Amino acid sequence: EIVLTQSPGTLSLSPGERATLSCRANQSISYLAWYQQRPGQAPRLLIYGVSTRATGVPDRFSGRGSGTDFTLTISRLEPEDFAVYYCQLYGDSRTFGPGTKVDIK
Amino acid sequence: QVQLQESGPRLVKPSETLSLTCTVSGGSISTFYWSWIRQPPGKGLEWIGYIYYIGSTHYSPSLESRVTISLETSKNQFSLNLTSVTAADTAVYYCARGGGRFDTWGQGTLVTVSS
Numbered sequence: 001e002i003v004l005t006q007s008p009g010t011l012s013l014s015p016g017e018r019a020t021l022s023c024r025a026n027q028s029i030s031y032l033a034w035y036q037q038r039p040g041q042a043p044r045l046l047i048y049g050v051s052t053r054a055t056g057v058p059d060r061f062s063g064r065g066s067g068t069d070f071t072l073t074i075s076r077l078e079p080e081d082f083a084v085y086y087c088q089l090y091g092d093s094r095t096f097g098p099g100t101k102v103d104i105k
Numbered sequence: 106q107v108q109l110q111e112s113g114p115r116l117v118k119p120s121e122t123l124s125l126t127c128t129v130s131g132g133s134i135s136t137f138y139w140s141w142i143r144q145p146p147g148k149g150l151e152w153i154g155y156i157y158y159i160g161s162t163h164y165s166p167s168l169e170s171r172v173t174i175s176l177e178t179s180k181n182q183f184s185l186n187l188t189s190v191t192a193a194d195t196a197v198y199y200c201a202r203g204g205g206r207f208d209t210w211g212q213g214t215l216v217t218v219s220s
Contacts, residue, residue: 031206033207042210042211043150044210095152096151097149099149
């Protein structure tokens with residue numbers, strides 16, 4: 001069974017700062033997506049195929065990685081970016097990571 | 106623009122069956138994969154299963170003994186049945202478009218399992 005871990009659990013930053021979120025798998029994977037979930041809302045697809053931005057996603061969001069290590073970067077945090085972010089494996093199985101909360105410092 | 110809306114009972118008794126329907130508007134259900142995903146209060150996301158528009162299904166191994174997802178093409182809807190529920194099945198249930206990555210989500214509906 002492939003397990004995803006995300007770090008840190010919480011990231012406290014100020015608007016305008018850069019956020020770097022990590023997602024690690026316990027074995028090599030090929031298909032990874034990232035979602036943003038604001039309080040009281042459904043998740044929103046940000047990134048798929050490791051690095052492709054979904055329709056309408058601002059270019060301050062970027063994804064990269066390969067094998068077992070993946071990263072979501074938000075280049076300059078806007079007020080609406082403070083949320084929980086989940087990575088998700090897809091392909092042979094569909095598994096979500098536990099999430100990283102980005103909150104205001 | 107495709108929109109999804111979940112509907113169904115918000116309260117289900119233990120040992121009974123949870124039944125939800127997702128209505129798709131702004132596009133045809135007769136393309137794509139369609140999934141159910143849940144989120145216990147304050148916790149993370151769990152994929153339940155998907156149905157392809159031709160009717161084939163794939164379920165999470167941890168739930169497949171209790172899950173059925175079906176399609177009602179004439180009504181542009183798909184449905185979830187989860188049998189023998191317990192308190193551990195209390196969650197916000199989302200329907201979503203996609204079988205791998207999920208690009209459109211319903212707003213979600215909280216279903217509580219309690220007597």
